Amino acid sequence: MLILNEKAKVKDLDRKLLEVKQKELDDYLIKNVKNLPLFIPEYGINIGNRYLTKNEINSDETYMKKVSNYIYATNQGYFYNSRNNKKNYGKANAWDYMTITLKGKTTTVNNALYDNLVESIKEGYVVHHLDHNKQNNKLSNLAMITRGDNLRERFKYDKDLGKKMAKQKTNFYILNETNQTLYKNKSSMASDLDMLISAINKVIDGTWTQYKGYKFRYLEPEEQIEAENYISFSNKHKKVKLSQLTF
Structure with missing residues (x-):
């Protein structure tokens, strides 16, 4: 009977020791969970707060990084919503x-993925699509190059790019040369400066040289391409002072 009691005590001691060790492990995991790689079933590996390695960038495996509530950036060219289990490739x-749109600000998917998963985009550089397919935002297809190199690449790849953009000029940003401000569109400038759209059109088409003391114009195709590489207007912010930009 004494032997059985001793065995029971040993088992009870082992159980208590196991509970202590488990609690220590749980406390450690809770404290360090942000720095540990976690596996999200069926979707990929959470890398925590670090950047991806070169091998991870080019891997067929899916790597993820949390960028806001429920939203993860991935190396496979999309954002993953853990709340509804959906992939968002963008619009x-x-x-x-x-x-x-992330945290209330609209940006391009290629910029957002590169900036979050590879490195911060340097001043004077843009994120280029190596295969010239703007919808292929896998990190293995993205590279950071200078704005000048990007512009040359685009015109080299598409000889008719200038003509195509000229036809779409009504979607171009408007440069107000007088107050040195770039506007998303005619409506944003009209609202900011209390202007009539009909009067703005007369300046843009050359009928008038100015309106209310302001001279303004659409950006040229080359300017528009460059501007879109480093300006992301949102629904709330539709203008930017040129002095705030770096070229």
Whole structure:
């Protein structure tokens, strides 16, 4: 009977020791969960707060990084919503770049993925699609190059780009040369400066040289391409002072 009691005590001691060790492990995991790679079933590996390695960038495996509530950036060219289990590849804008709204700000998917998963986009650089397919935002298809190189690449790849953009000029940003402000469209400038759209049109088509003391114009195709690489207007912010921009 004494032997059985001793065995029971040993088992009870082992159980208590196991509980202590488990609690220590649980406490450690809770404290360090942000820095640990976690597996999200069927979707990929959460890398925490770090950037991806070169091998991870080019991997067929899916790597993820949380960028806001329920939203994860992935190396496979989309954002994943853990709340509804949906992939968001973005929505094409007027120039076929895929865009997405994060934390109330609309930006291009290629910029958002690169900035969150690879490195911060350097001043004077843009994120280029290596295969020239703007809807292929896999990290293996993205590279950071200078704005000048990007512009040359685009015109080299598409000889008719200038003509195509000229036909779409009504979607171009408007440069107010007088107050040195770039506006998303005619409506945003009209609202900001208390103007009539009909009067704005007369200046733009050359009938008038100015309106209310302001001279303004659409950007040229080359300017528009460059501007879209570093300006992301949102529903709330539809203008930007040129002094705030770096070229």
